[in-house]
Amino acid sequence: MCITLSLSSKPCIGVCNGSLQSPKSMVTTARTEVITAPKRPNTFPGSTKQGISDIDLRVQEVVRRQSWTNNLVGEVNCRKPRFEPMFIDDAYDKCRNICAEYAKTFYLGTLLMTKERQKAIWAIYVWCRRTDELVDGPNAEYMSPAVLERWEERLQDIFEGRPYDMLDAALSDTVCNFPLDTKPFRDMIEGMRMDTRKSRYESFQELYLYCYYVAGTVGLMSVPVMGIAPESSVSAYTIYNAALYLGIGNQLTNILRDVGEDALRGRVYLPQDELAQFGLTDKDVFSRKVTDAWRDFMKEQIIRARSFFNLAEEGASQLDKDSRWPVWSSLMLYRKILDAIEDNDYDNLTKRAYVGRTKKLLTLPLAYTRALSKPSLYLG
Numbered sequence: 001m002c003i004t005l006s007l008s009s010k011p012c013i014g015v016c017n018g019s020l021q022s023p024k025s026m027v028t029t030a031r032t033e034v035i036t037a038p039k040r041p042n043t044f045p046g047s048t049k050q051g052i053s054d055i056d057l058r059v060q061e062v063v064r065r066q067s068w069t070n071n072l073v074g075e076v077n078c079r080k081p082r083f084e085p086m087f088i089d090d091a092y093d094k095c096r097n098i099c100a101e102y103a104k105t106f107y108l109g110t111l112l113m114t115k116e117r118q119k120a121i122w123a124i125y126v127w128c129r130r131t132d133e134l135v136d137g138p139n140a141e142y143m144s145p146a147v148l149e150r151w152e153e154r155l156q157d158i159f160e161g162r163p164y165d166m167l168d169a170a171l172s173d174t175v176c177n178f179p180l181d182t183k184p185f186r187d188m189i190e191g192m193r194m195d196t197r198k199s200r201y202e203s204f205q206e207l208y209l210y211c212y213y214v215a216g217t218v219g220l221m222s223v224p225v226m227g228i229a230p231e232s233s234v235s236a237y238t239i240y241n242a243a244l245y246l247g248i249g250n251q252l253t254n255i256l257r258d259v260g261e262d263a264l265r266g267r268v269y270l271p272q273d274e275l276a277q278f279g280l281t282d283k284d285v286f287s288r289k290v291t292d293a294w295r296d297f298m299k300e301q302i303i304r305a306r307s308f309f310n311l312a313e314e315g316a317s318q319l320d321k322d323s324r325w326p327v328w329s330s331l332m333l334y335r336k337i338l339d340a341i342e343d344n345d346y347d348n349l350t351k352r353a354y355v356g357r358t359k360k361l362l363t364l365p366l367a368y369t370r371a372l373s374k375p376s377l378y379l380g
């Protein structure tokens with residue numbers, strides 16, 4: 001299946017008519033519940049040994065602000081367009097089909113969620129996938145700063161109830177049903193900008209920022225939809241952090257799986273200073289030879305990716321019970337990719353680590369069992 005990206009400023013045929021553009025005033029209601037000040041950790045997982053950097057603080061600031069959106073009920077950020085019920089059902093169906101086609105296992109996980117939530121997650125998935133396709137997809141050669149600029153304007157239109165096409169309309173509807181904020185969406189676009197400008201990362205801090213932009217943001221977008229379990233006693237801030245860490249863990253894993261493929265595109269998403277500590281350079285990446293130094297380097301990278309999954313675990317159990325299964329599935333399946341890199345004796349230069357269908361299917365009931373576990377009282 002192909003996701004069409006229509007980025008010209010011409011209106012799209014048959015979809016964007018006047019009836020989609022009727023802004024309604026925004027109603028925002030704050031819940032009365034009081035959020036206690038989160039405990040401030042001394043170090044963040046992205047921190048260097050030298051301490052907390054500007055990047056950690058910037059990312060944490062976004063997480064803190066997003067955790068406040070969870071305290072909002074009603075039509076947040078909503079200029080509700082007057083969609084015909086059949087039109088909007090069709091729009092969500094299209095999102096559903098794309099999600100089922102591109103992310104089969106994850107799609108299966110969404111089936112347990114409430115109807116409203118699954119539709120919202122499909123709409124967000126499609127927007128993220130289309131954003132990623134701008135730089136990674138078949139039309140990537142047309143990528144330019146202007147394209148991203150236009151995509152960002154379109155995002156604003158989505159949030160203001162002026163969707164450009166059907167897939168956008170599903171997201172316009174979603175932002176009226178859940179307290180979503182534009183910031184993580186904008187930051188994902190910023191990640192695509194970064195990807196077009198940069199092909200090397202000097203340190204883990206730089207890479208951490210990239211991972212936040214392209215994947216941590218997905219975690220932040222997902223929590224307001226998935227919901228926090230009413231019996232959870234930890235702060236929303238802690239749960240949003242766990243979501244951020246799951247996104248980062250997924251992206252780091254993705255990077256480790258794809259080192260060889262990325263190198264063929266001239267890209268190295270590995271911290272240059274850490275490569276140097278193991279006596280390695282870009283040349284070793286491009287040579288596609290798996291040496292002992294490479295294996296030792298990879299072992300450390302895998303330990304770090306796993307540490308993000310460990311941090312995400314407790315947060316996954318704090319989500320609303322119907323939303324936990326897809327999250328546990330994603331966490332457990334991505335972890336298995338790291339195991340597969342080990343099974344390939346750390347050859348991610350010429351091989352793509354792969355989790356077979358049987359292993360995937362066996363993981364789903366295990367994830368389901370984990371999803372049944374109740375939120376613990378204390379998240380250390």
Ligand SMILES: CC(C)=CCC/C(C)=C/CC/C(C)=C/CC/C(C)=C/[C@@H]1[C@@H](COP(=O)(O)OP(=O)(O)O)[C@]1(C)CC/C=C(\C)CC/C=C(\C)CCC=C(C)C
Nearest residue numbers: 125128129132215218219222243246247250315316326330
């Ligand atoms: C339940 C669940 C997993 C929900 C998220 C659904 C969603 C909106 C996914 C969008 C993913 C997407 C298309 C992102 C665009 C950028 C991108 C491609 C990032 C990489 C995804 C994996 O894609 P793939 O393997 O297909 O990569 P290629 O492009 O083919 O190379 C990423 C690795 C990011 C994935 C990040 C997540 C799915 C975030 C997970 C975090 C949560 C759902 C929060 C859970 C909450 C708590 C409290 C733990």
Ligand SMILES: [Mn+2]
Nearest residue numbers: 132133136137
């Ligand atoms: Mn991609």
